[in-house]
Structures are given as C-alpha cells and as structure tokens.
C-alpha cells in the first residue's frame with residue numbers, strides 16, 4: 020500500500036490523516052497516511068527514513084516548512100517564491116517541494132463566490148501563512164495587495180520580496196486606510212481571541228472578510244466583521260481542506276470532492 024504522512028512537532032492535533040483517509044475513500048485509492056512526530060533537529064533524517072520505508076509523499080507542518088524548503092532538490096514556482104514547503108513528493112531520487120496553502124485559499128475563496136480578479140486585497144499578518152499565499156493570490160490578477168502587520172518591518176520585507184509579482188505595498192496595522200474588497204486575517208490573533216486594531220471603517224467597506232484561523236465558533240475577526248455588517252465572513256477550515264486536496268491531487272492524480280470532508284471535519288470541531 021502506498022504510504023504518506025505528515026511531519027510536525029507537535030503533531031497530535033493534526034487533522035491531515037483524517038482528511039486524507041476521507042479523500043482516499045471518496046476516490047477509491049488504496050493508501051495509508053500517518054502522523055510523524057519529529058524532533059526539531061531530526062527532520063532530514065526522518066524524511067530519508069520515511070523514503071527508505073517506501074514513503075511516496077508527505078505533508079510538512081510547523082516548525083519544518085522552511086527546513087523542507089531547504090532540503091528539496093526541486094521546487095514548484097510557488098514554493099520557491101514563498102520560501103516554504105508543505106508538500107513533499109519524489110520524482111525518481113529527487114525530492115520535490117510544493118506549497119499548496121495559497122491554492123487552497125484561492126480555491127476556497129472562489130468556491131464561496133469571492134471574485135479575485137481586479138480585487139483590492141488587504142492581507143493582515145506577515146508570518147509563514149501570509150508569505151505562503153501571496154504567489155497564488157497574484158495568479159488571480161487582483162488589482163492590488165496591501166500587507167499590514169503588527170511588526171511593520173516584516174510587512175515591508177514581504178512587500179519588497181513579492182514586488183515583481185504585482186502591485187503590493189505595506190503599512191502598519193493601525194495605519195490601514197482605504198477601501199478593500201477582501202480582507203484576509205493571516206495573523207494568529209484569533210487563536211488567542213484577540214481583536215485586531217483595524218479601523219472599523221476599513222472592515223465595514225469590505226465585501227468579504229476571511230480568517231485563516233478556524234474553530235467550532237466564528238473567530239473574533241469574523242465576529243468583528245459581522246457586527247460591522249460585512250455580508251460575507253469565512254473561516255480557514257475550507258482552506259485547510261482545499262490545501263490538502265491540492266496535495267492529494269499532486270500525489271494521486273485525482274481531485275477529491277472537498278465538501279463531504281469539510282462537513283465531516285466541521286462536525287468534529
């Protein structure tokens with residue numbers, strides 16, 4: 020049976036095995052998918068050992084996405100641009116890396132009827148998640164992207180790094196101004212139930228607010244958006260399922276329907 024896994028530390032919380040088992044069942048694929056807890060200094064050894072034991076592909080989560088990027092012999096364009104890898108696969112003896120987070124986000128937005136072409140996007144946060152999604156967002160030809168972050172210097176660095184892809188600029192979180200069609204919260208503020216200090220006018224004018232975080236209840240950012248009358252507010256569960264679907268497609272060459280898996284995981288949150 021073909022073997023897949025997710026490497027991380029911690030890893031107990033990961034929903035990837037359940038998601039991929041459901042994809043396999045839906046597409047009648049015979050495969051196994053496990054969690055692998057890896058010590059922080061043992062990532063290359065763990066990947067090599069997994070391959071020796073017949074591993075076909077793997078997902079990579081915190082804190083190994085950057086180490087995975089450095090370990091790969093080949094990278095997809097979006098993985099190279101984002102500097103992080105969440106999906107490993109082999110071509111012969113060569114280890115390849117992809118980053119499916121951005122395409123997962125884009126698929127979820129499009130599936131929820133959010134038009135990205137010509138869109139003015141505000142991206143809040145400048146960590147790994149935001150960095151990972153910018154190349155895929157630009158593929159959709161938005162009008163512009165503004166990156167705002169608590170630590171402004173990190174937002175500036177990201178805007179410079181991606182300047183060749185399109186109209187991208189940065190600002191401090193409390194200086195955000197102007198009109199945006201889509202606001203994406205890519206900070207971990209929701210995980211600690213912290214409201215973002217973003218001007219209410221800015222949120223009010225958005226057509227959609229998206230939080231990459233998710234949980235059993237709407238996140239603080241979703242609640243902020245709802246209270247301010249934003250008609251569409253989404254959480255990141257769809258992104259989680261869709262980024263897994265893109266990995267699955269890469270490994271197995273078939274596209275699983277994300278909806279039944281979304282419904283299953285939602286019920287379990």
Ligand code: NDP
Nearest residue numbers: 144145146147148169170205206207208231232255258259
């Ligand atoms: P990082 O640790 O790399 O970055 C965290 C970011 O959040 C930084 O920009 C940081 O700002 C900001 N931040 C943290 N706390 C606060 C706060 N209280 N107020 C304002 N800003 C804050 O994390 P990731 O980029 O990996 O993850 C970010 C979020 O995205 C998490 O909620 C994660 O769960 C989610 N995520 C969801 C995925 C999905 O599939 N749905 C996939 C990947 C991530 P500063 O630079 O100033 O420290």
